[in-house]
Amino acid sequence: MAGGLFALFDDVAALARLAAASVDDVGAAASRASLKAAGVVIDDTAVTPQYVHGVAAERELPIIRKIAVGSLRNKLLVILPAALLLSQFLPWLLTPILMLGGTYLCYEGAEKIWEKVSGHGPGEVPMATQQGPEAEKHLVSGAIRTDFILSAEIMVISLNEVIDESFFSRAIILAVVAVGITLLVYGVVGLIVKMDDVGLSLSQRDSASAKRFGLGLVNAMPKVLAVIAAVGTVAMLWVGGHIWLVGLDDLGWHAPYDLVHHLEAGVHDAVASIGSLLGWLVNTAASAVVGVVVGAVAVTLVHLVPRKSHG
Numbered sequence: 001m002a003g004g005l006f007a008l009f010d011d012v013a014a015l016a017r018l019a020a021a022s023v024d025d026v027g028a029a030a031s032r033a034s035l036k037a038a039g040v041v042i043d044d045t046a047v048t049p050q051y052v053h054g055v056a057a058e059r060e061l062p063i064i065r066k067i068a069v070g071s072l073r074n075k076l077l078v079i080l081p082a083a084l085l086l087s088q089f090l091p092w093l094l095t096p097i098l099m100l101g102g103t104y105l106c107y108e109g110a111e112k113i114w115e116k117v118s119g120h121g122p123g124e125v126p127m128a129t130q131q132g133p134e135a136e137k138h139l140v141s142g143a144i145r146t147d148f149i150l151s152a153e154i155m156v157i158s159l160n161e162v163i164d165e166s167f168f169s170r171a172i173i174l175a176v177v178a179v180g181i182t183l184l185v186y187g188v189v190g191l192i193v194k195m196d197d198v199g200l201s202l203s204q205r206d207s208a209s210a211k212r213f214g215l216g217l218v219n220a221m222p223k224v225l226a227v228i229a230a231v232g233t234v235a236m237l238w239v240g241g242h243i244w245l246v247g248l249d250d251l252g253w254h255a256p257y258d259l260v261h262h263l264e265a266g267v268h269d270a271v272a273s274i275g276s277l278l279g280w281l282v283n284t285a286a287s288a289v290v291g292v293v294v295g296a297v298a299v300t301l302v303h304l305v306p307r308k309s310h311g
Helices: 002-036 038-052 057-089 091-118 133-161 167-203 208-250 255-270 275-310
Strands: none
Touching (some): 091 208, 091 275, 167 208, 208 255, 208 275, 255 275
16 A cells, blocks of 8 residues: 555656656747747837827826737737647748748838938827827727737747647747747836836935936936837847748758858857857848848838839
């Protein structure tokens, strides 16, 4: 009887170890998949604060919460099932779809650079100066539509990283990615949006150091947002270009990525102490160059060709 009980305990312990290992595997795979989607995540974080510009301070966090819920619903109920079915029955479509999404990233990054160089900035930032439920509902629905495109790209990039896993493992990993990235993005957005309010509150205190810190925080926030936007632009070009390099390689045109690998190996072997870092920088720079080229072509097709046809 005691032997059977101990054997049962051993079985339970083995199952517990197996479950813990599975959780670790899912966590590691989700982390790896999320890192690959970093460029889109940064862009999503940079874009979202614009949607609460001009909104009453007490409505900022409720609106962000509504957008976050809509984003999570899109990821879990629409994008995740579609991506899983696609990977299960039409996996050969993933690379072209991923490259299409990469083109969108390159286009967005190149267009932002073009706006800076040409002086033709984007249209007015969405504002909700009109108060009321209808204005807020319109604002939230517009933000969720924009988020849908970015969320789809995040999920497809993540799926591509775990395509060799089983169907149910893919489902669990992508669900973890969806929840984790949504919490991360909108948690950071909430902090960014409320930082100027925190700074303003501190600047009104009696303490001189609190006032100084509060004013510094208020003055720093526009610069912080500008840095986030710049990093998001670079990340979009880098990630989009890398998607194109890998996609072309998967589709049979190996020369571009072979050249990048050759350059990467060259700097890696030349400087042993920081070879890995230099190799990564070369790969990233090459991906960004490809991103700029693809993005420039996309911007030309979208903006210049229609104008010529109407001219």
